[in-house]
Amino acid sequence: MSAVPAPDAPRVVVIDDTADLRDLLRLALVRGGFDVVAEAGDGLAGIEAVREGRPDVVLLDLSMPVMDGLEALPTIRRLAPRAAIVVLSGFGATQMSARAMAAGADGYVQKGASLTSILDYVRDVVAGGLVRAPRSLSVVPEPPPPAPEEPDQMTPDGPPARDGGDTLTRADARRRPTVHAPDTSEPAHPPVGPHVSSWEALGMAPYGVLELADEPLFRVVYANTVAQRLLVERCTPGTPLSLAAPELAGLVAFHRLENDASFEVVLPGGAVRATLRRTGWSVLVYLDSTAEDVGLLRRAIATTAHEIRGPVAVICGIAETIGGPELDTEQRDRLMGSVARQARMLDSITADLLTAAQIQRGTLRIDLQTVDPRSVVESVVADRYDVTVRVDDPRPVRADPLRLEQMLTNLLGNAHKYGAAPYTVHVRPDGDLVSIDVVDAGDGVPEEFRASLFREFARAHGTVATGTGLGLHVVRTLAEAQSGRASYAPGPYGGSVFTISLRAC
Known part of the structure; x- marks a missing residue:
């Protein structure tokens, strides 16, 4: 049997774009003595729900489509000046709580906290102990900021110069000696055996390899997987470099007579350090990571962690709830359906992460x-x-x-x-x-x-x-x-x- 709210139960509006999490929060709040009067899946709909529902408590997600929580928060505060607004988000507490409090929130709950701790926290807010003097509830303490790192210094060594002026075709590449990875302190791949062709070895390199004809237009002869990703536009053999990367083409022209010339350049796919090598008839350009790529990766990891935390929070909350004797068959079926949906979402995220890694390493x-x-x-x-x-x-x-x-x-x-x-x-x-x-x-x-x-x-x-x-x-x-x-x-x-x-x- 579902719990029936008391007539004087605090009225709650839940605003979150994950329907499964709203369902779980509704169940937990009703069991905890609250009356969930409305739900919404984005900030704009949440404003209307608050306008009509006149709640005592608002649980508000930050990351939502149409209008996010930070945009909606000031309007919700004006519509419900006496309500306790608790922000619920997967972003780290130190990262977002100050912004939420400045916009009018009374408290901050990090997704992944147990349902019991969330209910206790909301009760404290409603009791008045935390209203307008907020603190945040976080499952895991935030780590201290990492110390600045120096970008890896990698000086790629080019493949042996080719004799003659013939064009490198796939058939020719298979007959040529193996091209080895750059000399680094820790090789990115195991040694390439003699059964692997130069073509395949270049394709698997963890850095960009671009071969250009040594002529004024610098036509592309070959671009491996990482180089294609950095240039964004597909570079088929014969494409002038200026069409794919004008800034890089200008710098290559400037340094074309300098073997081992190295410079930084911003490509459509990110900032890189380019190093030139000359062969008998072509220019090899090695494209390696810069410190900005490291920062981009860190931001991507943080955002991916946020995306994963949402489904994990739902699954953990259901695991905490499913054993309750008061759940009826319909509620159990609904919760198990939520588990299946959130598990598929996690599978989709991890599949994309794996595929992106395979794309970058050339192993797709x-x-x-x-x-x-x-x-x-x-x-x-x-x-x-x-x-x-x-x-x-x-x-x-x-x-x-x-x-x-x-x-x-x-x-x-x-x-x-x-x-x-x-x-x-x-x-x-x-x-x-x-x-x-x-x-x-x-x-x-x-x-x-x-x-x-x-x-x-x-x-x-x-x-x-x-x-x-x-x-x-x-x-x-x-x-x-x-x-x-x-x-x-x-x-x-x-x-x-x-x-x-x-x-x-």
Whole structure:
């Protein structure tokens, strides 16, 4: 049996974009003697819920679509001046609590705290002990800031100079001696055996390798996986470097006669240190990390930790709740459904992290098969999303079924996180390709961010960062690895259209 709130129970509004967490909090609060009068999934809807519900307590998430918690907080404070506002977020307490308190919050609870401790904390706030003199409740104390690190000093050694002026083809590369990794204090890969070709060794290098024809246009002869990622635009052999990276092309032209010249340059994919090596007829450019890349990685790790903490908080809360004798069968089934959804979310995040690591190391593997797009779309949509599926092209495609499922899961997850209903997946003909559109009716992608949309760790600027910044980068890279493409276009009537196009069989 569900607990029935007492007539004088404190009224609560819960504002969080994770429906499973709202459900869990509602259950815990009602059991704890509170009356949950309204829920909302974003800051704008939360303002309306507070306006109508006149709560005594507001539990407010910070990271939400449409309007985040920090944006909504001042308005909520004006609408409910006597209410206790407790911010609930996955960001570290020292990182965000001061901003939340300055905006009008009375307390801060870090996601992952036990339901019992959250209830005790809210009771203290309601009792008046913490109102307007807030403190934060955190599960794990924040570590001290790390000491500044010096960027790794890596001086790559180029491959042996090639004799003659012939063009390096894939067949030629297989006949040439193995190219060894740079001489560093700790090799990134085990020694490359004689069965591995120069072509494959360069492709697996953990740094960018770019070979340019020694001519005024510096046409691209070869670019390995990391170099392609840093240049963002695909550099096919024969492409002038100035079209892919104008700043790098200018610096290479300036230093072209200096063997071992080294300089820093900002590429579309991030800041790097470039080192030149000369062969008999070409210029080799090695692209290595700079300190800014380390900072980017740290920010990405922090944001990914926030994304993981949400599902973990739900699963831990359900584990704490599920043993209660007062739960009925319907409530237990609902909670177990939440566990399945949050576990799938964790699986999606970890799959993207693994895929991104494989992309950077050049070890991504694709198992191409003949695949029916309809069956993959229906398996992704089933039991997870309220989506309309429309199939206007029955042709099979040449694809990796698991990778296609990963791409569709990412695009549908993005549509639900940043877009708005109704959602549609449309399979349609596109010449010798089959295109799969994922359509939503949200606000669309800001025009100034569209050029960066598929870059690694890219996020639109906002008050609170959400997402790992890897999902769309993984989608595009996987599509291209299957001889396809991924793209974005604004919807004809608003919203977003993300498209995966693959070769028809």
